[in-house]
Amino acid sequence: GENVEQHPSTLSVQEGDSAVIKCTYSDSASNYFPWYKQELGKRPQLIIDIRSNVGEKKDQRIAVTLNKTAKHFSLHITETQPEDSAVYFCAASTPNTGNQFYFGTGTSLTVIP
């Protein structure tokens, strides 16, 4: 199946700074890349996603970039706020394994007020 690696595993930033989380994937056929946010004790929730025919997507303070050649994609959060503190998961979906979602190992983001 698809192998998704995510870095860093933990990230601390000062409020107002930017945070960047990076993921790589192994299957060049992967075509859908969502990002999920999971607050402590809660369910994962989609925050942004990107498809393989797009290089970048932005939604207010959140942006995702995709480099298909290098097989990596990144989440960018600008002007971080304490409520951004959570675990973030990237994921990839490939038709080669029935379009299942394969998640990265997660990044625990702490925004320090």
Added chain:
Amino acid sequence: DTAVSQTPKYLVTQMGNDKSIKCEQNLGHDTMYWYKQDSKKFLKIMFSYNNKELIINETVPNRFSPKSPDKAHLNLHINSLELGDSAVYFCASSQIWGAGEAFFGQGTRLTVV
């Protein structure tokens, strides 16, 4: 109205027992999933299912089996529970197989003693 609901939220049981976790979605989605989240927060796909196809992740023991009485439900049955089965189990659904937002249930924390 909860989009994806799981019951129970907590489940404590002894080794060797058989247990079930129920999942229901009211979104009209065609695809449902089961994920296991271990103590390190890794989210691993267990099953993907729609009306026509079931995909089983190769690492899932055959003690685990999904059962779908209808399109809105995908229950998880676990036989002969082991200590290592302790985890949080999430059910999810999506409109499109492997693409588009996956909506997660609130999770079931299973503890095997």
